[in-house]
Amino acid sequence: MRPAENSCPVKLRHAVTCFIATGLFFMLLPGTFLGVWNLISISSRHALENLSPAWLQAHGHAQIFGWIGTFVLGIGFYSLSKMGDLPPNAISRAWLCYGLWTAGVTLRWIANVTAWEWRVALPVSALLELAGFLVFFRTVSGHKNPAESPKKPRAPWMVLVVGGSLGFLLTLLLNVAAASDAAWRGTGPAIAHGIDQRMLFVPAWAFLVPTVWGFNARWLPLFIGLREPNGRLLRIACGGAFAGVSAALLGYPLIASVFVLASIASATSGLRVFETAVRAPRKTGMDRSLAVFIRAAYVWLAVAGCLTAWAAIADHAGGIWGASRHALTVGFLAAMVFAIGQKVLPSICGTRTLFSERVMFSSIVLLNLGCALRVCSEIPAYEGFAEQAWQVLPVSAVTELTAVTLFAANLLFTFAPVSFRHSRLQERIS
Secondary structure, three states: OHHHHHHHHHHHHHHHHHHHHHHHHHHHHHHHHHHHHHHHHHHHHOOOOOOOHHHHHHHHHHHHHHHHHHHHHHHHHHHHOOOOOOOOOHHHHHHHHHHHHHHHHHHHHHHHHHOOOHHHHHHHHHHHHHHHHHHHHHHHHOOOOOOOOOOOOOOHHHHHHHHHHHHHHHHHHHHHHHHHHHHHHOOOOOOOHHHHHHHOHHHHHHHHHHHHHHHHHHHHHHHOOOOOOOHHHHHHHHHHHHHHHHHHHOOOHHHHHHHHHHHHHHHHHHHOOOOOOOOOOOOOOOHHHHHHHHHHHHHHHHHHHHHHHHHHHHOOOOHHHHHHHHHHHHHHHHHHHHHHHHHHHHHHOOOOOOOOHHHHHHHHHHHHHHHHHHHHHHHHHHOOOOHHHHHHHHHHHHHHHHHHHHHHHHHHHHHOOHHHHOOHHHHHHO
């Protein structure tokens, strides 16, 4: 039995690496590449209405579920190896979750882009994603750490991650309902605009943002030397985010934006993001710039909250809503994955050294530049304030595509065998 026990973490790491590599694929091709294509098409026509809403939703679904959702599932299974003895079926469940999840995300993307058997494919894809998550949720929630005292209160980061997991479940349940509604009505392979507009709040503020706050509460004191987070403020932030989601689902976007702004302020203060470091950070690369990029991401989060409030009051053509979502998904979420991921993901996948710190630095700089170009040009272009802004949108798209390509290639080379990573190719790039 001892060899089998020793091999369990290695086999689980193989599954986790597959989750991460698949997330990179969804980020790069179905997600970003299709997003660039969509934006170039919109810019050439100077209008959003002529582009298929199904294609827009295919891009968003691949980014939120295919990229970040797959990352979260993989990291969640990895966390089992840090919680004491592995459950006997953890590895088989990880692969079952992977199969169900990737099949669901892929089928959804195909249905949106090609309209192939979409009345069946849409609800089936949503059910597959839900089934994959339930396998993950049952495995992680059913595992107890034998070293953990049952009377000890949960750390703030765990409260946020649990809240984000419940938000993930809510997102998937609503996705099943919306996909089934579209199939029943037969209106096309896209969720109705009104329903989709309300539902976009759910993955953003009930799942993605609280989960990132939880990971930040766990890792920022370690990586940039901040004081331990204020648990009370973080719990208030999580509650405010869920209150905003509830208001959005009820059709009150302005009230939702007020809750969102309050939760951003509470989380930023609770995490002590803009406070001076009190200890030396762990030395693992990019130490001088990491704190700058993380704080820049929280500036983008504040920008996203302000734009959300503005959009609820004054948006007419989708430009302000689009800019607010882009500031959130790219400026905050993607930038945080780029910044923290370059420290965490190599270790999760069994590698200690990043392939190239210079490439990672370049990718984060380009990502922030592309996001700035997009947010600053989308509002004047879509809302009709400045015709010249349409010419900037494709530049922002190509800049962001370059950034995610560098990020994905850097991580894939990092996961490659050591002999390959230390070849001449690394010497040329570094």
